[in-house]
């Protein structure tokens with residue numbers, strides 16, 4: 347069962363997350379934050395192309411269809427790909443806070459095998475915030491949004507400044523991201539308003 351790690355338990359003094367006033371409205375698609383992202387980018391031929399939609403509060407839903415390129419065992423999704431789907435969904439929550447954050451810890455339970463061709467229906471929410479630390483959890487269901495839980499995760503994201511990417515990323519991709527013609531993606535990358 348996930349959530350056993352002390353690092354994933356919000357400390358005393360953690361507060362409820364606050365939805366940013368400019369967060370996408372409930373029901374709105376978030377779109378990719380970066381076209382080359384393996385989780386959500388539309389320019390990644392073997393990526394997950396996960397699509398996340400804002401929910402109420404600090405929650406969202408997302409979907410991804412397991413492709414043949416995502417196999418581990420024959421005909422089944424690779425566990426690392428499913429962890430990517432959870433990570434991407436959880437990471438997308440930070441846009442509802444208008445905070446740029448990276449995964450510090452991701453704890454995953456694999457409950458059911460997920461065959462190729464399956465649509466994974468994900469739900470995620472932020473549960474607490476403590477300074478730069480953002481605590482969140484997610485589930486992935488198969489057979490429909492109300493189907494059985496196949497995977498679940500708890501995570502700790504850590505808020506970072508844009509310099510995190512500029513200092514550590516490869517220069518050619520950083521330059522390309524900075525000149526992205528899509529204003530909403532540029533905004534998600536550079537105009538973060540905590």
Ligand SMILES: CCCCCCCCCCCCCCCC(=O)SCCNC(=O)CCNC(=O)[C@H](O)C(C)(C)COP(=O)(O)OP(=O)(O)OC[C@H]1O[C@@H](n2cnc3c(N)ncnc32)[C@H](O)[C@@H]1OP(=O)(O)O
Nearest residue numbers: 353379433434437448449450451504506511512520523535
């Ligand atoms: C130009 C480009 C545009 C870019 C546009 C970007 C758009 C937005 C894209 C996001 C992408 C989305 C994709 C999905 C999300 C990923 O997959 S993100 C990629 C995977 N994650 C990473 O690469 C992170 C690698 N790790 C690091 O860089 C650093 O360890 C971190 C996480 C920034 C933390 O380092 P730090 O800033 O020095 O912070 P540090 O003081 O060590 O820790 C702060 C607090 O967090 C706690 N903490 C830190 N790490 C952990 C941990 N692993 N476990 C438990 N606690 C921890 C510390 O104990 C500390 O707690 P307190 O003492 O405050 O109570």
